[in-house]
Amino acid sequence: MTVDSRRFRRVFGHFCTGVTVVTTADGAGAAGFACQSFAPLSLDPPLVLFCVRSASVTGRRIQKAGFFAVNVLAHDQRDVSRLFGVSAADRFAELSWEPAPSGAPLLTGALTWADCRIDAVHPGGDHDIVVGEVTALGACRDAAPLLFHRGRYTATVAVSPHEPPEVVDTLLSWPRHNDWI
Numbered sequence: 001m002t003v004d005s006r007r008f009r010r011v012f013g014h015f016c017t018g019v020t021v022v023t024t025a026d027g028a029g030a031a032g033f034a035c036q037s038f039a040p041l042s043l044d045p046p047l048v049l050f051c052v053r054s055a056s057v058t059g060r061r062i063q064k065a066g067f068f069a070v071n072v073l074a075h076d077q078r079d080v081s082r083l084f085g086v087s088a089a090d091r092f093a094e095l096s097w098e099p100a101p102s103g104a105p106l107l108t109g110a111l112t113w114a115d116c117r118i119d120a121v122h123p124g125g126d127h128d129i130v131v132g133e134v135t136a137l138g139a140c141r142d143a144a145p146l147l148f149h150r151g152r153y154t155a156t157v158a159v160s161p162h163e164p165p166e167v168v169d170t171l172l173s174w175p176r177h178n179d180w181i
Helices: 005-012 057-064 078-084 167-172
Strands: 020-026 029-035 036-041 047-053 068-073 096-101 106-107 112-124 129-139 146-149 152-155
Touching: 020 047, 020 057, 020 078, 029 057, 029 078, 047 057, 047 068, 047 106, 047 112, 057 068, 057 106, 057 112, 068 106, 068 129, 106 112, 106 167
Parallel strands: none
Antiparallel strands: 020 029, 020 068, 036 047, 047 129, 068 112, 096 106, 112 129, 146 152
């Protein structure tokens, strides 16, 4: 059975994702791309992963550099996502950033960030799955994340302080893990 790629994209467009910009720096300067295929992978050791098209020039630069930063975008950074979602001569000339400990660009205004060194790269169809070990973490900005759902940007809805927390919000504050496992 063959699955149509347009239908595949449409079906999984119903899966809401966060929006990140993955960056690196090399002899040619700063590089980065907008990435929805990002996820934390492991607590011990601290690992994350992202997926990038195998044919991506930026992806090859990240792999060759051996390090990258993941910039988690906030709800007010749609323009940043758009900038990094298309080919542009110098994306970094249009915004403010500073280097992470590795030298990868950290975008001003990001919700938070992680600096990583590449641990492994695995083939995944027409993409590469890049696993990185987290070497440094940024502070978390008090803002909502930028989300992508059904082909559009969106954001979370504010939680009312007058409503009781969801059960899942209280799990980690319970004194005994056996209470909820």
